Amino acid sequence: MTFKSPAMKNILLLLFFLTVTQAIYGQAALSPRIASYDIRVELDTEKHVLTGTALLNWTNPSADTVGELRFHLYMNAFKNSRSTFMKESGSRFRGTKAKEDPEAWGWIDITRLSLPGGADLTSSIRYIQPDDGNPFDQTVISVPLTEPVFPGKKLRAEIDFTTKLPKILARTGYSGDFYLVAQWFPKLGVYEPAGMRGNEKGRWNCHQFHANSEFYADFGVYRVSITLPPEYRVGATGVRIDSVMNADSNQVLTYLAEDVVDFAWTASPRFEVFNDRWNQVSVHLMIQPENAGQAGRYLHAVKSAMDYFAEALEPYPYPSITVVDPPLHGIQAGGMEYPMFITAGTVAGMPERVRIPESLTIHEFGHNYFMGILATHEGEEAWMDEGMNSYFESKIMDHVYGEQRSVYDFPRFHAGSAENQRLGYTGMSNPRIAPPARFSWEFPHGGYSPLSYNKAATLLFTLENLVGRPTMQEIMKTYYRLWKFKHPCGQDFIHVVNEVVRKNHGTRFGENMNWFFDQVLFGSGICDYKMASVHVNRIRPPAGIEEVGENKVTYRNIEYSEELYENRVIIHRLGDVVMPLEVKIDFDDGSSVTEYWDGKEETWEYRHEGTRRVVRAVLDPENKILLDLNRQNNSYTLQPRQGTIRNWAVNFLFILQHLFHIMAIFLA
Amino acid sequence: MNIVKIYLRGANFSIRSWQLVTLLYLVHTLLSLVLVLPFYSAMKDTIGPSMALENFHKSFQFTAWTEFTRDFSQKMQVFAGIIGYALLFSLFVQVFLKGGILAMIREDYARFTIKRFAEACGIWFMRFLQVSLMVLLLHLVLAFLIWLPASLILQHQFTLTLTGQSLIRTALIALTLHFVLGSLVFLFGEYTRYILFVSGTKGVFRAFRKAVVLVLKKIYLVYPLFLLLLVNGILLSLAWFFLQKVTGFGTGFTLLFLVLMQQAVFWLRNMLRLWLTASQFYLYSKFPTPLIT
Numbered sequence: 001m002t003f004k005s006p007a008m009k010n011i012l013l014l015l016f017f018l019t020v021t022q023a024i025y026g027q028a029a030l031s032p033r034i035a036s037y038d039i040r041v042e043l044d045t046e047k048h049v050l051t052g053t054a055l056l057n058w059t060n061p062s063a064d065t066v067g068e069l070r071f072h073l074y075m076n077a078f079k080n081s082r083s084t085f086m087k088e089s090g091s092r093f094r095g096t097k098a099k100e101d102p103e104a105w106g107w108i109d110i111t112r113l114s115l116p117g118g119a120d121l122t123s124s125i126r127y128i129q130p131d132d133g134n135p136f137d138q139t140v141i142s143v144p145l146t147e148p149v150f151p152g153k154k155l156r157a158e159i160d161f162t163t164k165l166p167k168i169l170a171r172t173g174y175s176g177d178f179y180l181v182a183q184w185f186p187k188l189g190v191y192e193p194a195g196m197r198g199n200e201k202g203r204w205n206c207h208q209f210h211a212n213s214e215f216y217a218d219f220g221v222y223r224v225s226i227t228l229p230p231e232y233r234v235g236a237t238g239v240r241i242d243s244v245m246n247a248d249s250n251q252v253l254t255y256l257a258e259d260v261v262d263f264a265w266t267a268s269p270r271f272e273v274f275n276d277r278w279n280q281v282s283v284h285l286m287i288q289p290e291n292a293g294q295a296g297r298y299l300h301a302v303k304s305a306m307d308y309f310a311e312a313l314e315p316y317p318y319p320s321i322t323v324v325d326p327p328l329h330g331i332q333a334g335g336m337e338y339p340m341f342i343t344a345g346t347v348a349g350m351p352e353r354v355r356i357p358e359s360l361t362i363h364e365f366g367h368n369y370f371m372g373i374l375a376t377h378e379g380e381e382a383w384m385d386e387g388m389n390s391y392f393e394s395k396i397m398d399h400v401y402g403e404q405r406s407v408y409d410f411p412r413f414h415a416g417s418a419e420n421q422r423l424g425y426t427g428m429s430n431p432r433i434a435p436p437a438r439f440s441w442e443f444p445h446g447g448y449s450p451l452s453y454n455k456a457a458t459l460l461f462t463l464e465n466l467v468g469r470p471t472m473q474e475i476m477k478t479y480y481r482l483w484k485f486k487h488p489c490g491q492d493f494i495h496v497v498n499e500v501v502r503k504n505h506g507t508r509f510g511e512n513m514n515w516f517f518d519q520v521l522f523g524s525g526i527c528d529y530k531m532a533s534v535h536v537n538r539i540r541p542p543a544g545i546e547e548v549g550e551n552k553v554t555y556r557n558i559e560y561s562e563e564l565y566e567n568r569v570i571i572h573r574l575g576d577v578v579m580p581l582e583v584k585i586d587f588d589d590g591s592s593v594t595e596y597w598d599g600k601e602e603t604w605e606y607r608h609e610g611t612r613r614v615v616r617a618v619l620d621p622e623n624k625i626l627l628d629l630n631r632q633n634n635s636y637t638l639q640p641r642q643g644t645i646r647n648w649a650v651n652f653l654f655i656l657q658h659l660f661h662i663m664a665i666f667l668a
Numbered sequence: 669m670n671i672v673k674i675y676l677r678g679a680n681f682s683i684r685s686w687q688l689v690t691l692l693y694l695v696h697t698l699l700s701l702v703l704v705l706p707f708y709s710a711m712k713d714t715i716g717p718s719m720a721l722e723n724f725h726k727s728f729q730f731t732a733w734t735e736f737t738r739d740f741s742q743k744m745q746v747f748a749g750i751i752g753y754a755l756l757f758s759l760f761v762q763v764f765l766k767g768g769i770l771a772m773i774r775e776d777y778a779r780f781t782i783k784r785f786a787e788a789c790g791i792w793f794m795r796f797l798q799v800s801l802m803v804l805l806l807h808l809v810l811a812f813l814i815w816l817p818a819s820l821i822l823q824h825q826f827t828l829t830l831t832g833q834s835l836i837r838t839a840l841i842a843l844t845l846h847f848v849l850g851s852l853v854f855l856f857g858e859y860t861r862y863i864l865f866v867s868g869t870k871g872v873f874r875a876f877r878k879a880v881v882l883v884l885k886k887i888y889l890v891y892p893l894f895l896l897l898l899v900n901g902i903l904l905s906l907a908w909f910f911l912q913k914v915t916g917f918g919t920g921f922t923l924l925f926l927v928l929m930q931q932a933v934f935w936l937r938n939m940l941r942l943w944l945t946a947s948q949f950y951l952y953s954k955f956p957t958p959l960i961t
Contacts, residue, residue, distance in 0.1 A: 290833045328832035348832040404730065411913075415730035423734050534717075616719060632735045635719035642712065643919025644721040649708040650923065654930040656700035660758045661937060664696075665897065666807075666854055667800050668762030 030317055031219035031259040031485035034061050035188045042227040042250075043181075043267065048103070048174045050163040054185050057156055057220075060149040062193030062202040067148040069157070070128075070206035071110075071141050074183035077209040078106035078166040078173075082136035084129070085170070088211035088441065106166025106173060110141070110186055113159050119146045121157075131208045131441070139209040140189070159186050168332045171343065175330030177232075182264035182338060183215070190218050190487070197377070197489040207379050210441035212448040214371075214378035214385070215262060219485060222263040225254040233273060235286045235322040236265035237341040259317075259485060260339035261375050266324045274299065278306045281316055287325040290348040294357060298323055298344060301358040304400045305365045312392070312473065313369060313480040321368070323361060335360050337367030353409040355401060359417060362400075363393040373484050381490050382448070383436040383521065387456020394418040394457060418461060418626075424454030426629045431455070435524045437490055458626050459520045465624035466509070466516075466580070467501050475500045490521070515578075520627055525576030527627040529599065529619050531636040532572045536613045539564040567614040569606040569636075573599060577627065584621040587612035594621070615639055670959060671889065671951070678947030682939050685777050688769070691785075692938045695765065697931075699758050703751060710743040725917040763800050767792025770865050773946045774953075795864050798872045803857035810849055818842035851894050855883045859890070862952045889959060893948050900940045908933055 041052030060066050077085035114120040127138045149155045163184050166173040172182040189206025192199050205216065222238060230251045238257025246252050257263055266286060274285040274295045285298050302323055306316050324343040326333040334345025342364035346357035366389040370376070376384035397406040397417035405414035425431060433447045436456045440448055464472035479488070479496045498512040509516075519525060541558040569585055581599045586592045589612050597604050608614070616637040620628065628634065682689065715721055720732045771788030772780060818838060825834050859879035860872070869875060883890055911929055918926035951959050 288832070328835065329826055348836060408730075412728055413730075414728060419731045423731065427734070427738065618719065630735060631731065632715075632718050632720040632739065636717045637719045637722075638717070640715075640717055640719075641722050641919070643923065644724040644917075645708065645711040645715060647725065647918055647923055647926070648711065649704055650927050650930065652707055653697075653700050653704045654934065656703055657696050657934045658937070659755075660696045660699055660762070661934070661941070662901075663755065663758060664762035664765075665941060667759055667804055667857075668766050668796070 029259060032061065033220045033259065034059050034218035036220035037185070037222050037224070037263070039185060039222070039224045039263075040227075041185070041224070043179070045177070045229055045232075048165045048179075050161075050165065050181070050184060052161055052163075052185065054159045054161065055156065056159060056188060057154060058149075058188060059154050060151055060191065061218075062191060063151045064191075064193070064202040065148045065150050066191060066202075067145055068204070069143040069145065069155075070189040070204040071143065072183075072187045072189060072206060072209065072215075073108045073110070073139055073141060074187070074209045074215075075106045075108035075163050075166070075172075076138040078169065079138060080105065080136070082134070083139065083209075084132055084134045084137040085139070085209050085211050087134070089170075101167070104167040106164050108161060108163045108184070108186065111160045111162060113143060113157060113186075115146075116156050116158060121146070129208055130206070131210070134208075137208050140206050141186075161186055168330045171333055171336035173333075175327065175333070177270065178266075178268040178327050178330045178333070180264070180266050180324070180326065180330070180333035180336075180343065182262075182336070183209075184264075187217060187262075190216055192487075197487060198491060205377070205380075210379065212382075212440040212443055214382070214440070216375070216377040216379060216487075217261040219259055219261055219375065222257040222260060223254065224257075224263055224265070225252055226265060226267075227252045228267055231269040232267040233269065233271040233286065234265060234267045235271070235273075235284055235324055235341065237263045237322075237339050239282075239320050257318075257340060261372060262338050264338035264341050266322075266333075266341075266343070268327075270327070276303070278303045278321075279315070280319070281306065282320040284320065284322040285325070286322065288327050291325050291346050291350075294325075294346055294350060297346075297352070297355075297357055298325065298361055301361040301400075302365050305362045305396050308396045308399060309366070309369055309392070312395075313477060314484070316368065317373065318368070321365065323365075325357075335364060337364045337371060339368060339372040342367070355397070355407055355409070358401065359393060359397055359407060362396050363389060366392045366396070369480070374480065375485070375487050376489070377487070379440050381437065382440045382452035383456035384488070384490060384493065386453045387436060388460065390421055390453045390457035391460040394421050394461075418457075421454050421457040422461070422626050424450050425458050425627075431526050431629060432524045435522050437521045455627075456521075459516075462520070462579075462624065462626045463497070463513075463516065465622070465626065467505065467513075471500060471504045474504070490517075519577045523577070526629050527577035527579055527625060528573075528575040528629045528633075529579075529581060529625075530572045530574050530630070530633040531617055531619050532570045532603070533568075534570075534614055534617055534636045534638055535566075535568040536638065537566045537568075539566050539609065562611050564609060564611060565613050567606075567608040567610075567612070569614060569617045571597070571604045571606075571619060573602050573604075575629065579625045579627070581620050581625065582622070583617060583619055585617045586615050588615050674950045674959070675943075675947050677950055678943045678945075681773060681777060681946040682943035685772065685780075685942060686939075687780060688772055688777070688785075689935065689939045689942055692765065692769075692942070693931075693935045695761060696934070696938070699754065699761065703747075703754050706750075707747065710747065711740060714740045714743060725919045759800065760797070763797045764789045764793050766796050766861065767865075769942070769945060770861070770949060773949045774865070792861075792865065795870060795872055796861055799857055799860050799864070799876070802860075802872070802876060803853060806853045806856075807850060810846065810853060814842055814846045814849070851891070852883065855890055855894055856880050858948060859883055859952065862949055866953045886959075889951060890948070893944055893951065897941070897944050900944070901937070904933055904937055904940075 036057040038055040039052055041050050043050055077083045080086065110122065110125060112120065113122050113125060121143050124144050125141050128140050128142045129135065129137050130140060165179065165181065168175040168180065172180055172184070189204050192203055192205050194201045207213065224236065226234060227246060227250050228234070230245065230249060234253050236255045237260060238255040240253055241256045242254035244252050270289060271286040272289050272292050274287065276283040276299050283299060283302060285295055287295055287298065302321060309316060318340045320340055322341045326343055326345055328347060331345055334343050336343045342361070344357055344360040344364060350357060367385060370389040370392070371378055371385040378385050394417035400406070401409065404416040404419065406417045407420055408415045428450045433444050434451055436451045440452065443451065475497050478500055479493055482496065483492060494514065494517050498514070501509055501513050541560060542555045545552050545554055569583070571583065578599045581597045583595045583597055583606065584592055585595065585606060591612065595606055616635065616639070619634040623631065714736065721736060723729070724732065768785040768789040770792070772785065821838055822835055825838060856876065856879050859882055860876045863875040863878050864872065915922055915926055
């Protein structure tokens with residue numbers, strides 16, 4: 001049997017890996033365990049240095065013969081101000097100038113890289129800069145192999161490394177005695193076989209570390225032994241399988257994490273630890289003592305998210321989840337996701353009605369699905385993890401804590417998560433700045449977050465409103481079922497959307513939904529429809545001269561039995577994006593009509609002649625098109641009610657009176 | 669019992685002085701209206717024929733509010749500058765009124781006429797303006813002296829300390845310090861005016877020095893009045909919040925009721941202020957012999 005398609009070859013190879021890994025590890029592998037690590041590391045809490053050895057097991061997943069390895073050395077992003085990360089981020093070090101504080105920098109050195117029983121490859125390591133050619137960037141290395149790795153074959157490499165942790169920034173490092181140890185070991189890039197994520201041929205996908213970028217790695221099994229002083233409390237990706245004291249009276253903690261793409265851990269002597277359960281999953285919360293009163297909030301949030309995802313996608317497949325509450329001085333460690341391990345954040349005294357810790361926890365937990373299990377490329381297609389995850393974060397927040405009050409919940413001021421997402425996008429100073437589908441580091445300044453998080457989430461909400469909630473639920477379930485523990489790309493998701501929408505709605509939305517994604521995901525145009533005007537004119541009896549036969553006669557004495565009106569409702573499309581719309585028109589007799597408009601023309605007019613008068617008209621009355629930048633111009637009334645602004649005006653008067661009064665008391 | 673009698677005397681004065689209270693109320697209201705009318709006009713212009721805010725009285729809507737304020741804030745940028753000038757103008761007006769108010773209190777409201785009131789305002793304006801500027805300057809210096817080191821400490825704590833609680837404690841200590849010292853500055857200014865007014869002297873700095881000594885020596889007598897001023901404000905605010913909760917977000921007739929309530933509360937506040945000013949003044953100068961000399 002010959003394989004004409006490289007994709008077919010790769011699928012068979014994938015099946016082969018799943019079988020092999022199951023045989024090796026003795027239990028059902030959830031993922032193709034392509035890159036597994038056995039790491040022993042020791043933390044020097046005086047120097048903030050990690051010294052370790054990683055044993056890498058890599059299987060060539062492609063039909064190619066691979067002659068080099070590529071590794072990420074993420075910590076070198078913090079080595080000096082000339083790294084690509086630092087140049088892109090403007091050398092942000094939480095206001096600390098490096099010259100004044102040399103301890104702030106971080107770096108990683110590979111002191112030995114060898115193949116067991118084979119060559120020492122250390123001297124052949126060279127730094128490469130595949131993205132920007134910046135010769136000072138040392139975040140990616142290439143290691144030519146003395147012997148290539150054939151398709152489906154394994155490679156074992158032993159790597160000694162030393163990592164100096166930076167003062168905390170970009171969600172890694174130390175602050176006082178708090179450690180968040182992430183992106184800390186030499187991490188193999190992803191060898192993408194031909195056919196995967198649209199690749200025509202196999203290649204290493206191993207980008208430099210950029211300021212606006214996250215991570216991408218293959219699934220594997222991580223067995224990590226951490227040695228550190230006994231007073232430290234540790235939380236990590238995976239499950240603790242061993243805990244012993246060594247001869248130096250340091251503790252040695254061993255963790256096992258299967259089918260994950262990364263491994264991170266935290267340590268601090270000050271953590272208070274709360275343990276809970278969700279079904280068979282152990283839930284650990286490592287919290288600052290001053291925030292311990294908020295433990296219930298964190299635990300409720302994470303378990304609510306687990307409930308929701310179990311229903312919306314599938315139950316959380318890992319045996320544990322650890323939630324970390326960083327100290328205020330290390331708050332830059334907050335809001336980050338790693339498999340089975342997330343960091344959130346709060347401050348002492350955070351009001352219960354301000355649900356920042358909850359939304360952070362739910363968001364970061366969601367990344368276990370959107371990045372951890374659906375292991376998309378966070379750098380190349382951030383919308384697929386941040387956007388989809390923000391969409392789910394908002395759905396969960398609004399479901400658990402109430403729509404329009406899930407984030408801020410005061411009696412006279414409240415806001416929901418979904419509307420916050422939308423306003424994050426619509427409030428951009430220039431929403432046309434870039435499309436959401438773009439490499440993270442290529443976003444213009446200020447574009448990354450609102451476009452890859454907020455716009456992407458909002459476009460998914462809009463998609464849900466268009467195709468209906470049941471169809472959207474089916475889309476997400478299908479996408480998850482097909483692509484869990486794999487590396488899907490944007491087109492894979494769109495393909496699922498097209499399939500499910502066509503199955504459920506036929507050609508109601510066209511041949512496929514590409515028109516939608518082309519405009520709002522791959523395009524940077526804006527959507528804004530405006531209810532331009534409403535006109536009601538009384539129809540007068542005809543006047544003047546008409547021709548009756550060969551005679552010219554004057555209209556006389558024509559009376560209508562009742563008053564007739566010509567009604568016109570005019571809508572303008574101000575943006576480039578075209579969306580199908582409904583228009584609801586209300587008449588003075590209490591009746592109303594709903595018209596459907598494909599939204600394509602630059603202007604659209606509704607005309608009606610009859611005894612009824614239009615009193616108001618509303619575009620998109622059910623607020624389906626959340627991508628519409630300005631909803632204030634979506635309605636038009638001929639009977640304006642000024643109650644709200646009058647109320648604001650009199651309250652403003654009252655406030656000003658008191659302001660002047662207080663000034664008089666204190667200054668005059 | 670003298671202090672109680674002084675409070676009663678002050679209350680009696682303020683109740684009888686409804687014309688003066690109304691005058692103060694009108695001045696504040698007119699100053700406020702100068703700003704509110706363009707504000708209202710700009711809001712109407714922003715919302716136009718849109719129905720986006722129609723249901724706001726039923727429940728707060730974050731999206732509608734944000735979209736409205738986003739458009740409105742552009743119009744408000746010009747408006748914000750006007751508010752600054754209005755506050756400055758208001759300061760001059762308030763300083764101007766102070767002389768008249770004290771004259772009315774001294775004369776126990778015996779001969780209130782707009783002419784006499786305005787004459788007294790004019791006589792004391794320049795001296796009281798100096799006092800006000802001095803007080804303003806002291807407040808600024810005080811803020812600088814407290815918050816500069818406090819912010820340095822906070823920055824240091826943010827970087828090095830282990831808990832967030834110490835940040836809150838530091839901020840609370842700074843706030844308390846600012847409140848206590850700020851209230852003393854307020855009292856220094858207030859008694860400087862009384863000393864100037866009673867003695868008729870033009871030496872503002874000398875009067876200020878006397879006021880500092882006097883306030884510090886008789887702090888147990890003067891401070892309760894200051895606190896009462898705050899308590900009044902807080903109680904009125906609480907009453908206002910309660911009433912607003914009962915009436916809800918008023919539109920139509922309920923809005924009219926809301927306006928009437930607001931204005932009644934503000935009128936009352938002016939009366940309470942007059943009560944305390946009169947009490948302070950009597951405490952210093954009037955009944956039966958000056959308690960503070």
